[in-house]
Amino acid sequence: MQISPIQWIYIAVALIAAGIQAAILVILKKRKLRADFPVFFRYTAFCVLMYAVEIIPSVVACKSYTYFYIFWSLTGVSMVLEFAVMYELLVNALKPYSALIDFSKMLFRWAAVFLILAAVLTAIATADSESSKIVAAVNLLQRSVRLMQCGLLLLFFGFERRLGLSWRTHSMSIALGLGVYAAIDLITSYVSVRIPSWGEAPSIFANVVYLAAASFWAASLARPEPARNNVLDSPSRLIFQRWNEALSSYSSRGEVALATNGVNSFLPGVEETVDRVLARKMVQ
Numbered sequence: 001m002q003i004s005p006i007q008w009i010y011i012a013v014a015l016i017a018a019g020i021q022a023a024i025l026v027i028l029k030k031r032k033l034r035a036d037f038p039v040f041f042r043y044t045a046f047c048v049l050m051y052a053v054e055i056i057p058s059v060v061a062c063k064s065y066t067y068f069y070i071f072w073s074l075t076g077v078s079m080v081l082e083f084a085v086m087y088e089l090l091v092n093a094l095k096p097y098s099a100l101i102d103f104s105k106m107l108f109r110w111a112a113v114f115l116i117l118a119a120v121l122t123a124i125a126t127a128d129s130e131s132s133k134i135v136a137a138v139n140l141l142q143r144s145v146r147l148m149q150c151g152l153l154l155l156f157f158g159f160e161r162r163l164g165l166s167w168r169t170h171s172m173s174i175a176l177g178l179g180v181y182a183a184i185d186l187i188t189s190y191v192s193v194r195i196p197s198w199g200e201a202p203s204i205f206a207n208v209v210y211l212a213a214a215s216f217w218a219a220s221l222a223r224p225e226p227a228r229n230n231v232l233d234s235p236s237r238l239i240f241q242r243w244n245e246a247l248s249s250y251s252s253r254g255e256v257a258l259a260t261n262g263v264n265s266f267l268p269g270v271e272e273t274v275d276r277v278l279a280r281k282m283v284q
Helices: 005-030 038-054 064-093 098-125 130-159 170-194 201-222 239-252 263-283
Strands: none
Touching (some): 005 038, 005 201, 064 130, 064 170, 098 130, 170 201
């Protein structure tokens, strides 16, 4: 079959990215970082599979409907893994704060339920063929996860010093790469729809940005991680300490327990915790 120049570009980018992702797997295993980032390790291995699937239509002839279901199914799984990677990075950033980690875990579970429900409702509301329903649902899931990745990056930007983190740490480097790529992917998706005359250029640019992000991950993970400042030893009482202490004391008395008190107790519990944090801040 005849391969167009655009397809050759996609093949080259996919092969290079797959090679870099494979190198990341080797680095994670060699530097014994797999235990620290198990979800990111699985996500990286899955990306190698995704690149292999993406170049199949450019190399061999395949039935379009078979490839369609395989590609969009793998894309949906990829979004689930990226969602899990965000949680893993947040847990690594909040290591000194056990109560905040538990609180974040609860929020991520509710976010996951909301995203799945929104994707299902989008598919049901799409008045078209079955393939269009699948594309609409996966696209909504993808854009939602991209927005969350941008939000996670902004969170790290805003609280870098309060968390005692450095941009050279592995979790921050991974979050930086994901956040930058998510922003570019959202922009190029919008440009592709609004300016169709640009053809495949926005998509190629997004792939090149992801290639740069993967290279950045490989370089960051290959370097020793700098020592993290323990903010719990700081003489000043930081906002994360106040939140952690308030949540710890609050949950220890059993006042916040969604499993026993129901969903209705969640919002009043959050309001009381916020009041407690603000009260401690005013006293100090």
